[in-house]
Amino acid sequence: MGQINAVNIELSVVIGRSHMPMAQLLRMGRGAVIPLDAAVNDEVWILANNHPVARGEIQINDDRIAVTVTRAADVYDFMAGSGF
Numbered sequence: 534m535g536q537i538n539a540v541n542i543e544l545s546v547v548i549g550r551s552h553m554p555m556a557q558l559l560r561m562g563r564g565a566v567i568p569l570d571a572a573v574n575d576e577v578w579i580l581a582n583n584h585p586v587a588r589g590e591i592q593i594n595d596d597r598i599a600v601t602v603t604r605a606a607d608v609y610d611f612m613a614g615s616g617f
Contacts, residue, residue: 546600547578548591576603578611585611 549569
């Protein structure tokens with residue numbers, strides 16, 4: 534069990550997605566706004582090593598941002614929203 538506790542993982546939170554042509558992305562500069570396919574109260578995806586493991590909600594307390602885990606992730610839902 535000690536070896537498992539020593540394994541590091543990278544956690545990421547996906548708040549939304551956007552599809553655009555590469556030319557549009559290359560024209561963007563500082564201050565550009567990228568519209569996402571997410572609404573204010575939508576759940577976010579929590580990824581461990583780029584693999585969806587949970588869903589969550591964003592929490593903002595003072596100047597800190599956190600994510601509260603709300604449920605396990607459905608990998609098929611994640612892939613369905615990716616545009617692959």
